[in-house]
Amino acid sequence: MGVTKASKRGPRRASTPGEVLDAALALLDEAGLEAASIRNIAARVGVAPNAIYTYFPDKASIHKAIVERLLGSVDHGVFADREVAWHARVESLALELRARLTAHPGAVPLLISNPLDGPRALGLNERLLELFADAGLDATEAARASYLLTVYLVGSITLEVADTRDPGPLPPESDRIDRREKAFAQTPLEQFPRTAGAAASMASHISTDQFVWGLRRLLDGITGPSRGAGSHSS
Amino acid sequence: MGVTKASKRGPRRASTPGEVLDAALALLDEAGLEAASIRNIAARVGVAPNAIYTYFPDKASIHKAIVERLLGSVDHGVFADREVAWHARVESLALELRARLTAHPGAVPLLISNPLDGPRALGLNERLLELFADAGLDATEAARASYLLTVYLVGSITLEVADTRDPGPLPPESDRIDRREKAFAQTPLEQFPRTAGAAASMASHISTDQFVWGLRRLLDGITGPSRGAGSHSS
DNA sequence: ACCTGAACACCGTTCAAGT
DNA sequence: ACCTGAACACCGTTCAAGT
Numbered sequence: 307m308g309v310t311k312a313s314k315r316g317p318r319r320a321s322t323p324g325e326v327l328d329a330a331l332a333l334l335d336e337a338g339l340e341a342a343s344i345r346n347i348a349a350r351v352g353v354a355p356n357a358i359y360t361y362f363p364d365k366a367s368i369h370k371a372i373v374e375r376l377l378g379s380v381d382h383g384v385f386a387d388r389e390v391a392w393h394a395r396v397e398s399l400a401l402e403l404r405a406r407l408t409a410h411p412g413a414v415p416l417l418i419s420n421p422l423d424g425p426r427a428l429g430l431n432e433r434l435l436e437l438f439a440d441a442g443l444d445a446t447e448a449a450r451a452s453y454l455l456t457v458y459l460v461g462s463i464t465l466e467v468a469d470t471r472d473p474g475p476l477p478p479e480s481d482r483i484d485r486r487e488k489a490f491a492q493t494p495l496e497q498f499p500r501t502a503g504a505a506a507s508m509a510s511h512i513s514t515d516q517f518v519w520g521l522r523r524l525l526d527g528i529t530g531p532s533r534g535a536g537s538h539s540s
Numbered sequence: 541m542g543v544t545k546a547s548k549r550g551p552r553r554a555s556t557p558g559e560v561l562d563a564a565l566a567l568l569d570e571a572g573l574e575a576a577s578i579r580n581i582a583a584r585v586g587v588a589p590n591a592i593y594t595y596f597p598d599k600a601s602i603h604k605a606i607v608e609r610l611l612g613s614v615d616h617g618v619f620a621d622r623e624v625a626w627h628a629r630v631e632s633l634a635l636e637l638r639a640r641l642t643a644h645p646g647a648v649p650l651l652i653s654n655p656l657d658g659p660r661a662l663g664l665n666e667r668l669l670e671l672f673a674d675a676g677l678d679a680t681e682a683a684r685a686s687y688l689l690t691v692y693l694v695g696s697i698t699l700e701v702a703d704t705r706d707p708g709p710l711p712p713e714s715d716r717i718d719r720r721e722k723a724f725a726q727t728p729l730e731q732f733p734r735t736a737g738a739a740a741s742m743a744s745h746i747s748t749d750q751f752v753w754g755l756r757r758l759l760d761g762i763t764g765p766s767r768g769a770g771s772h773s774s
Numbered sequence: 775a776c777c778t779g780a781a782c783a784c785c786g787t788t789c790a791a792g793t
Numbered sequence: 794a795c796c797t798g799a800a801c802a803c804c805g806t807t808c809a810a811g812t
Binding site: 340343344345355356359364365 | 803804805806807808
């Protein structure tokens with residue numbers, strides 16, 4: 307309450323930090339990481355390259371801000387509801403995060419090259435720990451479990467975007483499955499018989515099905531198959 | 541047999557592709573990704589920058605070759621032995637891969653920004669599929685399981701090196717645990733109570749213990765807890 | 775307070791030329 | 794066949810100057 311709007315002196319800013327991030331994210335989406343240079347961002351904002359340093363101290367801080375923005379865009383409502391079974395809540399959280407992050411493949415390299423220590427990242431971690439506490443895990447187990455899930459998310463997303471090198475939005479799943487099948491059809495059968503033979507199933511790697519399957523195997527490993535409440539130690 | 545040594549004409553190469561990779565990997569290890577520029581590599585090899593293009597068509601191909609070299613350095617002997625229980629063999633493979641890759645943190649960004657489709661990567665995938673076949677999984681299940689394990693490896697390694705931003709070899713585990721504990725001691729308790737409270741357990745995230753724990757949870761999820769042979773479908 | 779032009783020390787890559 | 798010098802079109806960042 308009672309916070310004044312902001313300073314009003316000087317030649318009034320030509321832009322805002324938010325617009326700088328908009329420009330950066332747009333470039334990331336359209337043309338990939340290397341296109342999101344300070345100079346290109348400045349051009350899109352309509353300002354000289356060095357004016358960017360009025361908004362952010364350096365390029366790394368822009369990267370961190372983008373990651374925070376993406377993490378901040380996840381809808382907490384879906385999995386914060388304690389009425390829902392915890393299994394389903396973890397699944398919602400994981401799917402929501404995957405959706406938000408794969409929507410901007412160009413930004414994924416930023417996600418995985420910086421430590422996840424911003425307020426949004428910590429907030430999500432907090433949600434995860436609550437979830438596992440609700441599942442009956444003690445503090446140590448919950449910490450391990452939430453880290454395991456983070457590993458799974460990061461790994462899945464990384465592989466998913468690494469498999470589709472070119473910039474721009476991810477093509478529809480069906481197209482990607484198609485491409486994968488063609489790629490595997492070319493792998494030398496004699497040398498890698500199982501890999502080549504598994505082509506059909508491999509196609510499903512990049513699908514949501516595979517993601518959910520892996521997620522469930524992982525949760526089963528943590529709390530025991532098809533059981534919700536906590537058991538076991540170590 | 542009977543392969544002649546190589547061409548002997550021309551001014552004799554000042555270097556070899558292998559030495560170029562040595563130089564690149566050394567720079568990666570000592571000073572990180574951005575230090576491993578074509579120009580720095582050339583300087584270390586003792587040649588003009590553009591001479592590098594005699595050995596590799598572009599920078600991306602050097603990156604791919606480094607990844608292949610690292611993957612090629614894993615010792616297949618440890619887990620190829622079918623006398624050993626498959627659980628232990630998977631664990632050996634995972635630990636061996638983790639050791640080889642975290643030994644060169646600077647190279648990890650290369651690993652995760654290109655599709656894992658080189659001959660070495662396919663060879664390792666083949667080993668994994670054999671392993672899961674030995675465990676009694678059918679082709680589809682084995683494909684999913686091997687993908688899940690790849691996700692786990694990539695995610696673990698990514699988070700491990702992302703948490704230690706500065707270039708150079710990873711510090712000893714005890715130091716990293718120490719640093720993590722200090723970092724978490726600073727996280728605002730009111731805002732993220734569970735995250736801050738879990739500090740002690742979080743420290744173990746970057747340890748081999750945590751890696752093995754997660755790996756076992758994951759294998760349990762795939763084949764059922766503390767059981768080796770295959771069961772279940774879908 | 776904010777923005778600019780100019781400069782610095784870098785990139786990856788290409789091209790014509792030398793041996 | 795291999796290497797070089799020079800150039801091209803870029804980078805991120807800094808600095809002095811303008812309003």
